[in-house]
Amino acid sequence: MFSVRTKLVLVAGLVVVGSPALSATTAGVLTVQATVVDACAVASSALAFGVIDPAVGTASRPSVGVNVTCTQGTPFAVGLGDGLNASAGQRRMRGALGANYIAYDLFRDSAGTQRFGDSVTTQRLTGQVGLGALANSISVYGGITAGQSAPADSYSDTVPITIYY
Numbered sequence: 001m002f003s004v005r006t007k008l009v010l011v012a013g014l015v016v017v018g019s020p021a022l023s024a025t026t027a028g029v030l031t032v033q034a035t036v037v038d039a040c041a042v043a044s045s046a047l048a049f050g051v052i053d054p055a056v057g058t059a060s061r062p063s064v065g066v067n068v069t070c071t072q073g074t075p076f077a078v079g080l081g082d083g084l085n086a087s088a089g090q091r092r093m094r095g096a097l098g099a100n101y102i103a104y105d106l107f108r109d110s111a112g113t114q115r116f117g118d119s120v121t122t123q124r125l126t127g128q129v130g131l132g133a134l135a136n137s138i139s140v141y142g143g144i145t146a147g148q149s150a151p152a153d154s155y156s157d158t159v160p161i162t163i164y165y
Contacts (some may be wrong), residue, residue: 002112005091006075007130017084020081022111028032035059035105036071036134037071038070038071038072038074038165039067039070039071039074040069040071040076040130040163041068041069041070041164042066042067042068042078042161042163043066043067043135044064044065044066044067044140044161045065046064047062047063047064047106047140047142048062048064049062049104049142049144050062052083052144054082054102054104054144054146054148054149054150055146055148055149056146057143057144057145057147057148058142058143058144061107061110061111061112061141061143062141062142063110063135063139063140063141063142064139064140064142065137065138065139066078066125066137066138066139066140066161067135067136067137067138068128068130068135068136068138068163069130069131069134069135070128070129070130070131070136070163070165071130071131071132072130072131072132073080073129073131074128074129074165075127075129075130075165076128076130076163076164076165077120077124077126077127077128077163077164077165078124078125078128078138078162078163078164079117079119079123079124079125079161079163079164080106080116080117080118080120080123080140080159080160080162081117081159081160081161081162082117082118082159083157083158083159084157084158084159084162085101085157088129090103090105090164091103091105091157091159092104092157093102093104093155093156093157094156094157095150095151095153095154095155096153096155096156096157097151097153098153098157100150100151100153100155101149101150101155102144102150102155103143103144103145103147103148104143104144105142105145106140106141106142106143106158106159107140107141107142107143108125108139108140108141109141110139110141111119112141118160118162124164127140130165139141
């Protein structure tokens with residue numbers, strides 16, 4: 001039988017014999033690659049008109065920021081559809097309690113002179129360039145024309161946002 005001391009010497013000897021000395025080296029390279037493609041994402045909050053009288057309309061133009069994040073340097077344009085409740089090109093919010101509507105529109109400027117739509121020739125916001133990780137905030141202004149009749153209700157619409165890049 002081996003004593004504990006003999007066992008330790010045998011194990012230590014195996015470790016020394018089992019571990020060859022490293023005496024040479026060689027070198028190589030690791031290539032790392034990535035491809036960046038044009039990409040965009042869009043997010044927005046709700047445009048809130050607040051409490052309104054449709055007979056009077058809105059004197060001010062509430063606004064909301066549409067945040068567009070595109071790959072740095074990517075040119076893009078923004079288009080807004082007419083909404084789910086539009087009729088003959090007129091945007092309308094529908095009442096939650098029934099088929100009642102309030103006409104409204106969306107604009108690219110606070111004066112309400114440049115309709116924000118999805119027409120290729122005039123209504124899209126063009127000439128934008130992606131900033132990478134930083135979003136481009138695009139202002140959208142809303143307006144409700146005076147002279148409408150509608151019962152008390154909560155009115156809303158869903159407007160598609162399209163980013164062209």
